[in-house]
Amino acid sequence: MNVVVMLKQTFDTEARITLDEKGRINREGVSLIINPYDEFAVEEGLRVKEKSKGEVTVVSVGEAQVQEALRQALAMGADKAILVSPDGMEVDEYVTATILAKVIGGLQYDIILAGWRAIDDGSAQVAARVAEILGLPMVNMVTRLEVGEGSVLATREIEGGSEVVEVPLPAVVTAQKGLNEPRYPTMKGIMQAKKKPMQKMTLQDLGLDAGQVVPKVRAVKYYLPPPRKPGRIIPGEAAEAAAALVRALREEAKII
Amino acid sequence: MPGGIWVYAEQKDGKLKKVTLELLSAARKIADEQKEELCAVLTGRDVAGLAGTLAEYGADKVYLLQSEDLENYTTDGYTSAVTALVREHQPSVFLLGYTVLGRDLAAHVAQRLDTGLFTDCVDVRLEDGQLVFKRPIYAGKAFFEGVCPEARPVMATVRPNVLPVNPPQAGRTAQVIEVNPQPGSIRQIIRDVVRQVSTRPELTEADIIVSGGRGMKGPENFRLLEELADVLGAAVGASRAAVDAGWAPHSMQVGQTGKTVSPTLYIACGISGAIQHLAGMGSSKYIVAINKDPEANIFKVADYGIVGDLFEVVPLLIQEFKKLKEQG
Ligand SMILES: Cc1cc2nc3c(=O)[nH]c(=O)nc-3n(C[C@H](O)[C@H](O)[C@H](O)COP(=O)(O)OP(=O)(O)OC[C@H]3O[C@@H](n4cnc5c(N)ncnc54)[C@H](O)[C@@H]3O)c2cc1C
Numbered sequence: 117m118n119v120v121v122m123l124k125q126t127f128d129t130e131a132r133i134t135l136d137e138k139g140r141i142n143r144e145g146v147s148l149i150i151n152p153y154d155e156f157a158v159e160e161g162l163r164v165k166e167k168s169k170g171e172v173t174v175v176s177v178g179e180a181q182v183q184e185a186l187r188q189a190l191a192m193g194a195d196k197a198i199l200v201s202p203d204g205m206e207v208d209e210y211v212t213a214t215i216l217a218k219v220i221g222g223l224q225y226d227i228i229l230a231g232w233r234a235i236d237d238g239s240a241q242v243a244a245r246v247a248e249i250l251g252l253p254m255v256n257m258v259t260r261l262e263v264g265e266g267s268v269l270a271t272r273e274i275e276g277g278s279e280v281v282e283v284p285l286p287a288v289v290t291a292q293k294g295l296n297e298p299r300y301p302t303m304k305g306i307m308q309a310k311k312k313p314m315q316k317m318t319l320q321d322l323g324l325d326a327g328q329v330v331p332k333v334r335a336v337k338y339y340l341p342p343p344r345k346p347g348r349i350i351p352g353e354a355a356e357a358a359a360a361l362v363r364a365l366r367e368e369a370k371i372i
Numbered sequence: 373m374p375g376g377i378w379v380y381a382e383q384k385d386g387k388l389k390k391v392t393l394e395l396l397s398a399a400r401k402i403a404d405e406q407k408e409e410l411c412a413v414l415t416g417r418d419v420a421g422l423a424g425t426l427a428e429y430g431a432d433k434v435y436l437l438q439s440e441d442l443e444n445y446t447t448d449g450y451t452s453a454v455t456a457l458v459r460e461h462q463p464s465v466f467l468l469g470y471t472v473l474g475r476d477l478a479a480h481v482a483q484r485l486d487t488g489l490f491t492d493c494v495d496v497r498l499e500d501g502q503l504v505f506k507r508p509i510y511a512g513k514a515f516f517e518g519v520c521p522e523a524r525p526v527m528a529t530v531r532p533n534v535l536p537v538n539p540p541q542a543g544r545t546a547q548v549i550e551v552n553p554q555p556g557s558i559r560q561i562i563r564d565v566v567r568q569v570s571t572r573p574e575l576t577e578a579d580i581i582v583s584g585g586r587g588m589k590g591p592e593n594f595r596l597l598e599e600l601a602d603v604l605g606a607a608v609g610a611s612r613a614a615v616d617a618g619w620a621p622h623s624m625q626v627g628q629t630g631k632t633v634s635p636t637l638y639i640a641c642g643i644s645g646a647i648q649h650l651a652g653m654g655s656s657k658y659i660v661a662i663n664k665d666p667e668a669n670i671f672k673v674a675d676y677g678i679v680g681d682l683f684e685v686v687p688l689l690i691q692e693f694k695k696l697k698e699q700g
Contacts, residue, residue: 129628129648133513141514152629210488235628237509237516239491244447244479253559254447256476259622269563273623274445275384275472275574277567281446281560293629294622332488332523336504339515344654347675349666357678358688361660362696364676369658371580371636372604372696 117168117263119161120220121194122230122243123176125185126151129235133340140338150185153231156291159298161229162193164263171195173223177202177215183314190309191301198315200322208331213245215329218322221250225286227268232257232290247288255281259294375462376409376433377402378525380454380477381426382469383414388422390577391469391532393429398496398535399467400430405498408464409433412546413457415450415553417443427546430538434546435461437553444562445473451480452556458485463525465503467496470529471576482527488520490528492632494655495535511628511651532577533634534655568623572598575624578607580637583626583653584619585611587642587663587682591619596686597641603693609633609653611643627652641682645670662686 127133128147136142150158161172172194176182179201186197200215207215220228228247233240247254259278260271267284273292301309319329350357350364365372377399382389396412403410412431414422416438423434435457441449454477458466466481468474470492482489490505497504502519505528509516520526575581582601584594594608601608610620612627626633628651638656643649645661645668653659654673661674662682671677678685 127510129511129651131510131513133510135514141510208488210483210486213483235511238511238632239489240475241479241482241489241491244476245483248480248483254476254480255560256447257472273472274565276570277565279562279566280564282563283559283561287559292622293625332486333490333518333520336517336519338509338517341508341512341515344659344673346672347659347677349671349677349679354678354680354684355688357680358685358692361676361678362689362692365637365658365660366696369637369675371658372693 117164117170117226118224119164119170119172120223120225120228121154121157121161121172121174121189122216122228122246123154123158123174123185123189124151124231124234125149125176125178125182126234126236135338135340148181148185150188151231151234153233153235153291153293155298156293156295157229157231158189158192158194159296160261160291162299163296164227168263170226173198175216175219176200177207177212186314187309188301190312190314191305192299193305196313196315198317200317200319202319202329205329206331208333209239209241209245210332211329213242213249215319215322215324216242217246217249218324219317220246227263227285228252228288230288230290232292243288243290252286252288253283254288254290255283256290257292258289259292261289261295374408374464376411376464377406378411378413378463378466379431380466380468380474381412381414381422382471382473383416383419383422386419386422388425389469389471389532390537391471391530393537394532394535395467395469395530396426396429396431397538398530399465400538402465402496402498402503406464411435411463413437413454415442415453420548423546423548425540428540428542428544431546434548436548436550438550439553439555441555441558442553444565446558446560446562447476447480448560449555449558450477451484453553455481455484456554457551458525466525466527468529470531474529478527478529485525487523487525487527490518490520493528493530496528496530508655511632512654513651531632531634572601573605573607575607575609575626575631575633578633578635580604580606580639581609581626581633581635582606582639582641583609583611583643584614584641585643586613586617588614588619593683594619600639600686600690600693603690603697611649640670640674641686643670644668645673
């Protein structure tokens with residue numbers, strides 16, 4: 117079973133966000149991680165491979181530093197990595213998906229895994245767009261995956277419960293928390309990762325011309341939210357404080 | 373006349389989702405300003421009865437797509453049926469809720485139509501004849517505003533619970549157009565559906581949320597929060613620490629790797645207020661924190677705080693809210 121995992125590098129969840137002088141999100145000095153949902157996808161890919169043989173290929177769109185995230189996936193056990201650099205060009209979800217689909221379309225795959233959303237832009241649409249471009253069925257927000265001959269059974273989160281969906285392979289499946297516990301790279305894994313193939317590609321290498329990678333949406337501006345004002349501590353013994361809180365919610369906030 | 377401003381009318385078990393009414397209210401304003409029709413797209417089986425409500429909340433037209441194949445949501449079935457309808461009528465704007473269903477459908481439809489999509493928007497406004505979409509990024513630590521200059525329709529999913537609902541106009545009617553839906557071949561076969569039986573509202577739609585963290589000490593103590601939630605008609609949430617300890621299912625996790633919620637009132641019990649947790653609930657209108665530690669970070673964002681043992685404070689709060697309820 118050949119698995120392709122789409123992976124995005126994101127800001128660390130602890131990162132404080134600031135703007136640069138051009139009014140864009142400042143990337144200086146921010147520590148970077150694998151998007152946590154993509155880590156579940158990498159882990160699941162490794163488990164599929166361990167059961168059925170085959171290979172795990174991780175693919176990403178981004179600048180040079182994304183190689184660190186890809187190396188980490190290789191250290192976890194993935195076999196090879198492909199990074200496409202958009203060379204500072206503006207990308208939206210449409211462009212990212214166009215590039216990913218082009219790369220993946222040239223690979224041998226049985227299943228494509230991704231995180232259901234990235235924690236930075238939260239947009240939850242790249243995997244769906246890739247599935248559409250490649251003409252593949254998709255199952256979103258999966259918490260349990262059973263890979264069979266020619267099809268998968270995926271348990272996915274729905275509002276107020278879950279459902280089990282069967283789709284034929286090849287398919288795109290996105291990971292939700294709960295799917296698995298990602299492993300940590302071992303020392304041996306880290307050493308081996310250094311020798312594993314990391315292919316770097318440009319849009320020209322992929323045969324994508326400028327007209328195919330024009331974003332559909334454009335950013336007008338970025339800004340930071342006003343800080344929340346701290347409120348007040350309600351003093352007194354528990355009973356007194358509880359009564360005062362309920363009174364405040366009713367009389368000041370008028371929400372109860 | 374352009375093809376109109378469209379809203380996807382999400383329903384569950386024959387009831388419209390609140391976000392649908394929120395979308396209709398926002399879209400009504402855009403439709404009036406643009407002098408376009410406001411159309412609702414209603415899909416499912418035996419859902420025709422909801423058309424009247426859509427009209428009262430502002431729809432001029434309701435496209436009704438009913439079929440056995442659309443009884444349950446499947447990515448393929450809904451995407452094909454809705455895309456065909458959009459292709460035929462060419463709306464200029466298409467809005468959906470940022471729900472489990474809405475975001476899956478929106479992303480697939482947007483790609484089939486080769487158009488742009490803004491996800492999880494908290495505001496949409498017209499500026500110089502162009503729609504500007506506002507959305508939180510980095511889990512609410514920043515905001516982004518964007519436009520979709522050329523591709524049509526402009527698509528967006530909107531976060532539930534942030535846009536106001538206009539009062540309904542009783543007796544207002546809409547033209548109902550029955551469409552023969554084209555779900556095509558559906559590759560997702562639903563083998564089983566497991567519903568959690570809960571009388572409590574969905575976290576992402578709830579007006580009040582009672583949330584517990586590591587301070588709850590164990591799974592059995594979530595009963596206490598459920599009791600408080602039931603007095604208030606609230607939903608129950610949890611921090612990641614509580615979820616990772618196995619005290620609550622992941623579907624209850626609030627935060628950067630859990631759900632984003634925007635209730636009127638968020639009551640955090642035994643939660644320290646880590647940056648990843650705040651990212652999920654920081655846009656709550658009012659935050660109440662109950663924590664033993666006066667230095668806890670959660671007090672920096674809370675409108676009201678009680679420094680104390682939650683096992684003492686929460687039962688007292690339940691009593692107080694009950695008293696209030698009895699007084700009416
Ligand atoms: C990649 C990543 C993603 C993450 N995503 C999320 C996320 O989505 N959501 C999330 O919540 N966290 C997330 N976290 C975890 C986050 O960093 C914190 O570890 C977590 O929020 C802590 O949960 P807590 O506040 O319940 O626990 P603690 O930080 O342990 O706090 C427990 C609090 O309970 C108080 N307490 C204890 N006993 C009592 C009592 N009897 N009465 C009153 N108060 C009491 C203590 O004073 C303390 O403040 C993420 C972390 C990472 C690295």
